[in-house]
Amino acid sequence: MSRIGSVYLPDFGHDEALPKLPLGEYRRRIDAAIERMQTEGLDIVVVYADREHSATLAFLTGFDPRFEEALLLLDTQGRRLLLVGNECLGYLPDPALGLDIELFQELSLLGQQRNGSRPLAAILSDFGVSTGRRVGCVGWKYFEAGLVDDPDRAIEIPAYVVDALRTLTDGRGSVRNATALFMNPDDGLRLTNSVDQIARFEFASTRTSESILVVVQHLEPGASEAALARRMHGGGLPQSCHPMLSFGEKAKRGLSSPANIRATRGDTYTTAFGLWGALTCRAGIVGNGPEDLPDSLRDFYPAYVANYFDAVVAWYGAVKVGAVAGDVFAAVEAARDTSLWHRAVNPGHYIHLDEWVHSPFTAGSRTVLRSGSALQMDIIPVSDGPFCYANGEDGVVLADETLRGELAERHPAAWRRIEARRAFMTDALGIALDASVLPLSNMPAWLPPCALDLDRALVADR
Known part of the structure; x- marks a missing residue:
């Protein structure tokens, strides 16, 4: 004893001083995520973040949305679109990372302007979310059998985002939880x-x-x-x-x-x-x-x-x-x-x-x-x-x-x-x-x- x-x-x-993380590290992480998407049969991944749940977005981009929320869209062809709210337009990742940036004001705090951005469905559609596309949603948790029905399709990010994705892909089955790509204990x-x-x-x-x-x-x-x-x-x-x-x-x-x-x-x-x-x-x-x-x-x-x-x-x-x-x-x-x-x-x-x-x-x-x-x-x-x-x-x-x-x-x-x-x-x-x-x-x-x-x-x- x-x-x-x-x-x-x-x-x-x-x-x-805090050691620096080279920009190339974020590029490698995004490339690895896209490679894993291809392995998992996903065409598009949507990464959601808010103040409490920003680790995966920060891992990929070095950016966390502070007061607001954010969405990162990735596809297997290399497109990378970051959606941010009003205040985060002044707090963005390094431009050299090559992300496209778009304002989506529903990610902003209540009471702020909502007249300067396109509807979510239009943004998602232009990115390529459509019938037959397989979409993975990444938040902060995935589910296993036992306590929820259909755990692969149980998604923890905001319902309005999931609803829009399922409407555009014409069905529940094409949109699934992909958080395990980053967080599962074996090869996250x-x-x-x-x-x-x-x-x-x-x-x-x-x-x-x-x-x-x-x-x-x-x-x-x-x-x-x-x-x-x-x-x-x-x-x-x-x-x-x-x-x-x-x-x-x-x-x-x-x-x-x-x-x-x-x-x-x-x-x-x-x-x-x-x-x-x-x-x-x-x-x-x-x-x-x-x-x-x-x-x-x-x-x-x-x-x-x-x-x-x-x-x-x-x-x-x-x-x-x-x-x-x-x-x-x-x-x-x-x-x-x-x-x-x-x-x-x-x-x-x-x-x-x-x-x-x-x-x-x-x-x-x-x-x-x-x-x-x-x-x-x-x-x-x-x-x-x-x-x-x-x-x-x-x-x-x-x-x-x-x-x-x-x-x-x-x-x-x-x-x-x-x-x-x-x-x-x-x-x-x-x-x-x-x-x-x-x-x-x-x-x-x-x-x-x-x-x-x-x-x-x-x-x-x-």
């Missing part, structure tokens, strides 16, 4: 990341982890959630979720935003901060040790948190390029003491610009983890005894020898940080890592169960 030991967390550092286009994208995710992870580290360092009785939340700072990067910070009873609602509640000794706490490509979470007790715990937790919490870390260690030891996701799931389950806690969700998932793309980590999954995968160690342990909490969520990338060499060459400072994090996890925490596992967080697997004693953290029992 894992134990608590003396651990010094070094300062791994960070870059000052967004789940294999380039060396430059990985460097951007590493940059984001240094920001999220350093923010959470500062919050944890300033946890003390009397500290307010609101004051501590002001220490979370993404340096202007877009957030992938709302900031989270809760004490005491409020921590039972773990997704809650910070309020004016103040910490008391013995409280449970939980906090998380996410930016595009990264999220860091920590949870534990506001105290120095078991003596600060309520009587109901004094014996339970040490066993609970130690076994949680056993599962964390098992996850890190099982993931690698070529690993079968179901085997990772099984390793976590084998380490978990079922009398102490159960998982809230899957033991990990893919991350991208959106915080959760998909999870391959299910019982019996045959998904093979690929080089370039960005993953979250996201084991959320729900206590089966008295209420308490622990969490050490961080991100990693899997990279084969070739990708590691490219990363070291193109982004040497990031590579040095990754090597230092690997050494810390192995030498200080006792976690065995495959060579393909690249930690991105600046507090990698560092979890002090009692936040008032940060010199002591959980370590693997070697």
